Amino acid sequence: MSRERPGSLEAVREAAELLGYRLVSARRWKRRRPRLRRVRPQSPRRRSRAGYLFVAGYALLLGVVGLWPAGYALNLALTTFDGAFSGVSNFTGSYNQGFLIPAFENVGKFMLIWLTALIVMVIGLSLLMHTLARRVGAAFRFIFYVPAAFAGSASVLLWLFLLQPGLSPWDFVLHALGYKTLGDTLISGNLPVIYALIAFWTGAGSWILVIHGALTNVPEDVLEAAALDGAGPLQTALRIKLPMIKKWVVYMLIVALAGGTQLFAEPQLVSVANLGLVSPVWSPNTLATYLAFQYNNFNYAAAISIDLLVVALVCAGILVFRTRLFKAD
Amino acid sequence: MRPLNISLRFDVSVTPQPWTLASGLRRLVLWAVLAVVAVFFAVPIVWLLLETTRAGQTGPDSQVGAPLAFGSLHQLVQNWQVLFSGLVGQIGTWLANSALYSGSGVLIAVGLGVPAGYGLATFDFFGRRLLLFATMIAMLIPSTALVLPLVLEAHSLGMLSSPLAVILPYGFFPFGVYIAYLYFNTPRVFGLLAAARSDGCNEWQAFRHVALPLSTPILGLVVVLDFIASWTNYFLPWGMYLAFGCAGSAGTTIACQTTRYPVTLGVAQQLMAGAPAPFAIPQPASVTLQSLQMQTNAPASVEALLILVSVAPVIVVLVIAQRWIASGRLQGIFV
Numbered sequence: 001m002s003r004e005r006p007g008s009l010e011a012v013r014e015a016a017e018l019l020g021y022r023l024v025s026a027r028r029w030k031r032r033r034p035r036l037r038r039v040r041p042q043s044p045r046r047r048s049r050a051g052y053l054f055v056a057g058y059a060l061l062l063g064v065v066g067l068w069p070a071g072y073a074l075n076l077a078l079t080t081f082d083g084a085f086s087g088v089s090n091f092t093g094s095y096n097q098g099f100l101i102p103a104f105e106n107v108g109k110f111m112l113i114w115l116t117a118l119i120v121m122v123i124g125l126s127l128l129m130h131t132l133a134r135r136v137g138a139a140f141r142f143i144f145y146v147p148a149a150f151a152g153s154a155s156v157l158l159w160l161f162l163l164q165p166g167l168s169p170w171d172f173v174l175h176a177l178g179y180k181t182l183g184d185t186l187i188s189g190n191l192p193v194i195y196a197l198i199a200f201w202t203g204a205g206s207w208i209l210v211i212h213g214a215l216t217n218v219p220e221d222v223l224e225a226a227a228l229d230g231a232g233p234l235q236t237a238l239r240i241k242l243p244m245i246k247k248w249v250v251y252m253l254i255v256a257l258a259g260g261t262q263l264f265a266e267p268q269l270v271s272v273a274n275l276g277l278v279s280p281v282w283s284p285n286t287l288a289t290y291l292a293f294q295y296n297n298f299n300y301a302a303a304i305s306i307d308l309l310v311v312a313l314v315c316a317g318i319l320v321f322r323t324r325l326f327k328a329d
Numbered sequence: 330m331r332p333l334n335i336s337l338r339f340d341v342s343v344t345p346q347p348w349t350l351a352s353g354l355r356r357l358v359l360w361a362v363l364a365v366v367a368v369f370f371a372v373p374i375v376w377l378l379l380e381t382t383r384a385g386q387t388g389p390d391s392q393v394g395a396p397l398a399f400g401s402l403h404q405l406v407q408n409w410q411v412l413f414s415g416l417v418g419q420i421g422t423w424l425a426n427s428a429l430y431s432g433s434g435v436l437i438a439v440g441l442g443v444p445a446g447y448g449l450a451t452f453d454f455f456g457r458r459l460l461l462f463a464t465m466i467a468m469l470i471p472s473t474a475l476v477l478p479l480v481l482e483a484h485s486l487g488m489l490s491s492p493l494a495v496i497l498p499y500g501f502f503p504f505g506v507y508i509a510y511l512y513f514n515t516p517r518v519f520g521l522l523a524a525a526r527s528d529g530c531n532e533w534q535a536f537r538h539v540a541l542p543l544s545t546p547i548l549g550l551v552v553v554l555d556f557i558a559s560w561t562n563y564f565l566p567w568g569m570y571l572a573f574g575c576a577g578s579a580g581t582t583i584a585c586q587t588t589r590y591p592v593t594l595g596v597a598q599q600l601m602a603g604a605p606a607p608f609a610i611p612q613p614a615s616v617t618l619q620s621l622q623m624q625t626n627a628p629a630s631v632e633a634l635l636i637l638v639s640v641a642p643v644i645v646v647l648v649i650a651q652r653w654i655a656s657g658r659l660q661g662i663f664v
Contacts, residue, residue, distance in 0.1 A: 043453050044519050050532040051452025058445030058506060059460060061437070065501045066467055069478035076481060125366060128359055142651060143367050146374065149643035152563035153597040154636045160600075160621050161380075162373055167629060169376040169397045182621055201370065233355070255469065262473040265563045273600045273621060285564075288477055293572040298481055305477040309470075316469035320462065326507075328461050329514075 070309060076302035090303035094291070100304065103284045106267075109192040110199075110283075111260040117200050118207060118256055123249060126211040127237045141212060145205030155202045156269040163194065186274050191282065195266040207252050214248040215241060251325055258315035261308055264289075284308055372397075380633035381405055400630075408634045417627045417635055422588055423595035424638070430492065430566075430591055431559035434499025438555045439548060442502055446509020447540050451522060461510065468503035473564050480568035490586050494569040499559040505551035512547045513540060553650040560643050563593040570594060592639040599623050599632055 013023045021036040080086045094100055125144070129137040150158060161167055163185045165174045179185045186194070218241055226236050267282035268289070281287040284304055292301035320326055376397060383400035384407075412420060448454075449461050475498075483494045512518075518540065525535045570586040571594060590598065600623070623632065 044516070045451055045453035045457075047453045048532065049454065051448045051454035051457065053532075054444040054448025054452065054536070055460060057441040061441055061497065061501050062460075062463060062467065062503070065479060065498045066463075066475065069475055069482040072482045072485065073478035121366070125363070128363060131359070140363060140367060144370050145651075146644065146647060147370060148557070149561070149640045149647055150636075151561040153593045154561075154640050157596055157599060157632070158373055158377060158636055161629060161633070162376065164621055169372050201373065205370070255471075258469070259471040259473070262471045264473055264476075268567075269597055269600055272597075285473065285477070289568070289572060292477065292481070298484075301477060302481060305474075309474050309478070312470040312474040313466065316466045319469050320465045326465050327511075328458065328465065 073302040073305050073309070076298050077306045079299065081299060086299075090299045091307070094300040094303045097300075099281050099287050100284065100307075103281060103287045104261075106192065107261055107263055107283050110195050110263060111257065113192055113196040114199050114260055115253060115256055117196060118204065118252060119249070121200070122204055122207045122211055122252065123242070123245075126208055126215055127241060129208075129212065130215045130237075130241070131233055137212070141205070141208055144208050147202050148205050151202045152265055153269060155198050156266055159194070159198050159201070160270070160273055183274070183277060186270065186278060188278065191267070191270070191278065194270070195263065198266050199260075199263075203256075207256075210252065211245060211248060214245040218244050247323060247325060250323065251319060254315045254319055258312045261311050377633050377637055380630050381408055381637055383630045384628070404630070405634075408631050411627070411631050412634050412638065417625050417631060418595050418598055419588065419590075420592070420595060420635065420638065423590050423592040426492075426589060427560055427591040427593070427639075428642075430495050430499060431556050433492075433496045434502075434559045435552050435555045437496070437500025438502035438505050439551055441500065442505035442551060443509045443541075443544060443548065444536065446506045446511075447513050447536055447544075449506070449510045450513035451519065451540075464503045464506050464510075467501075468507055472498075472558070472562070476564045476568055479565065480572065483569060484573065489569055489573055490589060492589070495562075495566050495591070498565055499555070499562070502551065502555045502558075505547075505555060508547050508550060509544065512544060518543065549650065553646055556646060557643055560591075561593065561640075562591075563597065566591050566594050567597070596636060596639050599625065599627075599635070 016023050016036055021038055024035040024037045077090050078085060078087065080089075125140075129140055132140070147155065160182070162170065163174070164182045165171060165179050165185070168174055174185060222240060222244075223236060226240050231239070262285055263283040264285040267278070267286050268280075271278045271280045271282060271286065281290050285308065288301045288304035288308075291297045291304070320328075379397055379399055382402065382405045383398070384404050449457060449464075479494075479498055480489070483489050483491075488494050521539050521543075522535050525539045530538065570589045587598070600621075621629075627635075
């Protein structure tokens with residue numbers, strides 16, 4: 001509060017600063033309206049070059065393993081084998097080969113199953129476990145999360161054993177479906193389901209942790225109020241909890257969508273295991289690596305990897321700029 | 330006039346609902362659903378544990394019958410000896426490689442990431458917001474999206490067989506930077522830093538003696554999450570160490586780098602049955618795959634033990650760090 005006489009120069013300046021303005025023409029303030037300029041709110045951060053020293057190493061790494069490879073791939077995608085600029089011909093060329101669309105269709109089928117399973121099971125299980133005692137819920141969450149340790153090649157090898165009639169603990173299921181050999185199980189119509197099973201087994205636990213974390217943030221008094229108003233467990237779940245965790249569900253779906261298009265380990269390893277019966281170019285990523293490493297066609301491979309990178313960038317951009325999940329200040 | 334404080338407090342005591350048929354049924358359904366799902370998640374691991382104790386003579390076929398049965402501890406010891414005898418490859422080397430790659434990656438991620446998050450949170454400099462948004466975008470992109478570009482880059486630099494080819498990407502962990510940024514970006518930290526500076530600390534001392542001691546919880550989180558992500562990574566080492574040399578590429582110049590493999594590649598190596606199929610969508614032919622064809626003649630029980638050993642460090646970390654991970658996931662980030 002100003003101790004100055006109301007109407008004095010100091011009082012006006014202080015009032016202006018409180019409102020976020022700077023008095024521009026102090027000398028001529030006796031004009032009817034003092035000239036003010038909006039100032040940016042005072043940053044709590046120190047304006048200092050020392051900041052560069054703290055971020056330098058990380059920024060360098062971001063350049064070397066983030067921007068450089070992306071730029072290099074873009075460069076490859078836009079040039080021919082001998083380095084001449086070729087416009088979009090690598091993109092159209094990789095499309096015209098006829099393997100890219102089937103690969104995206106395969107991944108689309110996989111994601112339809114996987115995303116549905118994620119929505120139904122992850123949300124359903126999280127809501128169910130939220131009604132349990134804390135320790136019991138934690139034990140279940142741990143069981144669901146442990147398979148995350150098998151991500152990558154271990155889960156695929158393990159599941160190949162689990163899908164083999166005679167060896168599998170679910171032998172009776174495979175038997176009921178009429179599968180007698182591993183080749184029967186791995187028919188191409190089953191592949192999206194099998195990959196979705198593996199991805200769900202290794203990945204769902206993490207998402208259950210996320211959704212459970214969101215549920216624990218639902219204020220206790222809201223739930224009490226709902227209970228006092230006579231809402232049963234089902235109504236509370238559907239009308240109170242679900243709307244309050246909606247943004248995390250959207251987050252899960254977008255991240256899972258971006259990750260799903262990248263499917264690599266499962267189709268690559270199953271293709272190796274089942275040589276000659278499963279396409280080595282089942283997903284866009286296996287197609288791109290196949291082009292690069294079997295045919296040395298880096299330009300087509302780079303074009304496909306740019307396609308996939310654009311999908312990932314769009315998903316990440318939506319999350320950063322269109323949702324309020326991540327704060328930047 | 331002093332404000333009048335009126336505190337109203339209702340104590341609502343919720344007594345347990347009397348048991349009804351409906352509520353009983355509801356609980357029954359709840360537990361049945363949870364039990365079924367828990368079985369789905371747990372059975373593969375239980376099967377794996379049991380399988381490691383069983384004898385397997387020649388191949389997976391010999392295991393027909395009673396898949397979920399305990400063998401003997403003696404057999405487990407034997408399987409262990411077979412595993413480390415070199416039958417399925419250089420498992421000891423692979424484990425050491427995994428430890429080296431993930432460990433170095435984690436060190437870089439912490440050593441560069443925590444200062445970077447601190448810098449983004451407490452300093453104002455040109456390009457700060459750009460770097461922050463780049464970090465957020467980078468952490469939300471699946472790490473697989475940059476693998477092929479990274480491999481192509483490493484190829485152009487002649488670095489395909491170098492350990493740095495995987496260590497540097499493992500050390501790039503934007504999620505850790507963002508976590509550190511969130512952690513330091515609070516008025517409480519700003520106040521502490523201002524106090525430290527007015528007491529005569531320079532910028533380094535303020536970071537070293539004020540910010541760093543505050544940051545132990547996020548240090549643990551970054552270490553755990555980056556370790557898990559690095560150890561389980563398959564695509565990147567596959568591209569760096571296997572794809573060019575071993576997959577039979579046309580212009581192969583690099584020998585098969587099996588001694589550079591991390592353990593995820595070693596596990597995958599078990600499946601490498603032969604040369605890849607030609608570039609055409611294969612038709613289901615007269616050949617049917619009878620059972621899993623392995624590179625070596627190792628029985629399923631030894632392969633199961635290999636899988637278990639390869640993920641054991643991650644499981645140990647998961648058990649120790651369960652609480653940290655839960656809180657990290659709670660931030661809403663998934664790596």
